[in-house]
Amino acid sequence: MDLVLQLLFTGIGIGAVYALVALGFVLIFRATNVVNFAQGEFSMVAAYLMVVFAVDLGWPYWLSFLIALAGMALLGVIFNLGVYYPLRHRTFLPVIIATIGASILLANSVLAIYGPQPQVLQGWFETPGIQLGPVYLDSQYLLIIAVTVALVIFNYWFFERTLLGKKLQATSQDKEMASLLGISVSTMIMITFIYSAVLGGLAGILVAPVLFVSIQMGSTIALKAFAATIIGGFGDVAGAIIGGLALGVIETFGAAYVSVPYKDGFAFLVLIAFLIFRPQGIFGERVAEKA
Amino acid sequence: MSAPSENLPISIARPKPLWLRHSPYFIAAAILVALAAGLQFDGYILNILLQATTFSIAVFGLSVVLGLCGQINLAQAAFFGFGAYAVGLGTTDFHMSYWLCLLAGCLAALVAGAFLGMSTLRLGGHYLAMVTISFQQIVTLVMINAIWLSHGPDGVSNIGRPELFRTSQSYLAFCVAVLAIVGYLVWHLPDTKLGRAMRAVRDNELAAGVNGIDVFRTKVSAFALCAALGGLAGGLFAGGFAYVSPDQFSFAESIVFLTMSLLGGVASPIGSAIGTGLLILIPEWLRFLKSIPGLYLAIYGLFVILIIRFMPDGIWGFVAAAFERWRARTKAPPAAKALQLKPATVGGDIVLEVTGLSKHFGGLKAVDDVDISVRRGGVHALIGPNGSGKTTTLNVLSGLYKATSGRIVLDGTDITDMPPHQRTAAGLGRTFQNIRLFRSMTALENVEIGAERPGNSMIGKGGDAALTERAMEALTFVGLGNRANELITSFSYGHQRLIEIARALAANPTLLLLDEPAAGLNSTEKLELHELLKRIAAQGLTILIIDHDMTLVSEAAQHITVLNFGRRIADGESMAVLRHPDVVSAYLGSE
Numbered sequence: 001m002d003l004v005l006q007l008l009f010t011g012i013g014i015g016a017v018y019a020l021v022a023l024g025f026v027l028i029f030r031a032t033n034v035v036n037f038a039q040g041e042f043s044m045v046a047a048y049l050m051v052v053f054a055v056d057l058g059w060p061y062w063l064s065f066l067i068a069l070a071g072m073a074l075l076g077v078i079f080n081l082g083v084y085y086p087l088r089h090r091t092f093l094p095v096i097i098a099t100i101g102a103s104i105l106l107a108n109s110v111l112a113i114y115g116p117q118p119q120v121l122q123g124w125f126e127t128p129g130i131q132l133g134p135v136y137l138d139s140q141y142l143l144i145i146a147v148t149v150a151l152v153i154f155n156y157w158f159f160e161r162t163l164l165g166k167k168l169q170a171t172s173q174d175k176e177m178a179s180l181l182g183i184s185v186s187t188m189i190m191i192t193f194i195y196s197a198v199l200g201g202l203a204g205i206l207v208a209p210v211l212f213v214s215i216q217m218g219s220t221i222a223l224k225a226f227a228a229t230i231i232g233g234f235g236d237v238a239g240a241i242i243g244g245l246a247l248g249v250i251e252t253f254g255a256a257y258v259s260v261p262y263k264d265g266f267a268f269l270v271l272i273a274f275l276i277f278r279p280q281g282i283f284g285e286r287v288a289e290k291a
Numbered sequence: 292m293s294a295p296s297e298n299l300p301i302s303i304a305r306p307k308p309l310w311l312r313h314s315p316y317f318i319a320a321a322i323l324v325a326l327a328a329g330l331q332f333d334g335y336i337l338n339i340l341l342q343a344t345t346f347s348i349a350v351f352g353l354s355v356v357l358g359l360c361g362q363i364n365l366a367q368a369a370f371f372g373f374g375a376y377a378v379g380l381g382t383t384d385f386h387m388s389y390w391l392c393l394l395a396g397c398l399a400a401l402v403a404g405a406f407l408g409m410s411t412l413r414l415g416g417h418y419l420a421m422v423t424i425s426f427q428q429i430v431t432l433v434m435i436n437a438i439w440l441s442h443g444p445d446g447v448s449n450i451g452r453p454e455l456f457r458t459s460q461s462y463l464a465f466c467v468a469v470l471a472i473v474g475y476l477v478w479h480l481p482d483t484k485l486g487r488a489m490r491a492v493r494d495n496e497l498a499a500g501v502n503g504i505d506v507f508r509t510k511v512s513a514f515a516l517c518a519a520l521g522g523l524a525g526g527l528f529a530g531g532f533a534y535v536s537p538d539q540f541s542f543a544e545s546i547v548f549l550t551m552s553l554l555g556g557v558a559s560p561i562g563s564a565i566g567t568g569l570l571i572l573i574p575e576w577l578r579f580l581k582s583i584p585g586l587y588l589a590i591y592g593l594f595v596i597l598i599i600r601f602m603p604d605g606i607w608g609f610v611a612a613a614f615e616r617w618r619a620r621t622k623a624p625p626a627a628k629a630l631q632l633k634p635a636t637v638g639g640d641i642v643l644e645v646t647g648l649s650k651h652f653g654g655l656k657a658v659d660d661v662d663i664s665v666r667r668g669g670v671h672a673l674i675g676p677n678g679s680g681k682t683t684t685l686n687v688l689s690g691l692y693k694a695t696s697g698r699i700v701l702d703g704t705d706i707t708d709m710p711p712h713q714r715t716a717a718g719l720g721r722t723f724q725n726i727r728l729f730r731s732m733t734a735l736e737n738v739e740i741g742a743e744r745p746g747n748s749m750i751g752k753g754g755d756a757a758l759t760e761r762a763m764e765a766l767t768f769v770g771l772g773n774r775a776n777e778l779i780t781s782f783s784y785g786h787q788r789l790i791e792i793a794r795a796l797a798a799n800p801t802l803l804l805l806d807e808p809a810a811g812l813n814s815t816e817k818l819e820l821h822e823l824l825k826r827i828a829a830q831g832l833t834i835l836i837i838d839h840d841m842t843l844v845s846e847a848a849q850h851i852t853v854l855n856f857g858r859r860i861a862d863g864e865s866m867a868v869l870r871h872p873d874v875v876s877a878y879l880g881s882e
Contacts, residue, residue: 035417101595111585226421261436268425275410
């Protein structure tokens, strides 16, 4: 029982990271109807930025954190201008391929600069964790869960309660109408890319002390996050979060009770099962194309 | 847009038989095989040639799935690995015949591809991209961790070759021969029934469905074929290099395959071969790039973005497009006979019997308990103000929406629960309000896809010549026969509408559904459309038309059904219905 509780805690912690990246996926998908395959690389790049500033240069953690997030915002801008924007009038296939190209470019550029050796990033807190009854609560996991909860609340407030959030929603639902109402569609898409790059970066920085900082972390996280969005129901914000948490838990239990080397395979099995039996996910999917 | 033009050149030149027209290809291929067998290469050159040959076959697979069918596959290296490991493990650990292993590898890849496709291809392309990446990662995981089977990271060495091709030189010749044969098949695929279906699916899935194509099966076929070609290529690769290890079949290699395909031109095997050749040679020339891990892949990633942005059709696509434009201008289309429409019939007065049809979207009753019966040989109009449920009715009839309740019987067959392509096979033809043509094809090719409807009795056994002939007749019927070989994009809006009608007519439907055919046409074009409808009706084809244009409707239709707020408010002979007080108030408002 103790082990089960412990695994549950770890699973939710790691699932929260998937949920954050999944949220980034969903936001871009809703704004542009495109799945950004470089979303995971945003996390990876942010983690390496932390390594550069906090470890290699030895700057204070909070300062490195702010610089890394600013760097992610910049990357979001570059990504939008260089990859998405020129292709915005094309069908989704070229855009997907371009984002895949971008993900390869980002991952291997970092590899060329930093080499294949995984890097270590310390957690935010000095205290490694606290013992609560039978369960040991790792401080980094606690932080991850807390930040995720805070971001979900922020996200809700931002999209439902602010004018900018409503403009973003309007853009994602009907670009032509939004532009006729005086909303600058290209600005809204730019904001979406910045926001989701920062979100992905945040997830990467949070998870870096738990995993190693490596080239593969981006694609691994992205894969899980995508599976999470399908499990939750594609394009659904709540679904992405629930799906992410569920996947983290399934994977942690799978690794503990079934097999460690195949840990990364469980997400895929769950994904295939959902695609076959419930492709619309837990929360249903957007309607099909109109004739 | 008038009667069939009479002044077409009467050229009844029979095309030369296929084997004769294509003999240059086979002669060239035979010379290449002879060169591969005869020339003395040193080991380094031999390896590069062997790699280029086997990789090209794998990239052919991508040209089928991505180029022809518009579906993405990011796991081609995994399928390549299936073939390679089948030959590797089969010939070493299990002491099986090379040929058997090669076959087993192809089959394993085919089955895996078909399964992956079946689980994903009903959904959008995003799913497919992610699922293939996931699959690729799993295969790599298994190759590394299932040491009892795959030998793990050490890989498999001392892989056997067939007795017949023991030397590297003769093996290369064998691979070149396979390349030539597979290349020929892939080159010809677009002109076969399956190939045309794939292109139609790529260009417009909805239109493909209502033209009688089983969209899902077509996509799965393309995907499985691509995987099988990957398996074949992998098997050849393993025999050639005698050693395989997991890192040769990683996600990075899938990206290399994708880049090769995109660079050369995704639509053609020639492009595949060009792309593969270049991307094998360039890294050999720029070896220093490989000294820094990641650098050459980073450059590939950048390549992918730049190609997609600036050269979406690749090197060969660029060359071929120029050639096509020149050919469309020079090649005169063959002359055509007059179009015959012989709508099938099981007898009986009523072609389409719709009873109690409802379609609800959540709480909204878009169509509510509607009855329509369409008489054979007449023009029946379905009218109503905006939002009255006309187009929804049409979409339920053609199977794009599923009816909430009610029954649809077409010429004695209950089609209520059929998917769109089966309804088309049962004799339904339709056009769309917002034109849905296959935009990368010529007018003739579009209409050919219509003519290929399963169950079309007007194309005999359905050979290529019969299809072309039928399509030409249909195009000539709508007055566009002399522009048959032009791409859709070069036609005006009104002409595109006519091509869509020709596409439906070529299928020789039992019932033709026209969704607002007059929308967006100017007054001359409307008159011509009216003439066209008369000529269609004169041949006994039943038409169900939706339109706003009251002049067109009242002149063309003998029978009118009026919908308002999803319900039928009037039904009967045209003039009587149009004078009906409910209809007048629905259109003009009541006092």
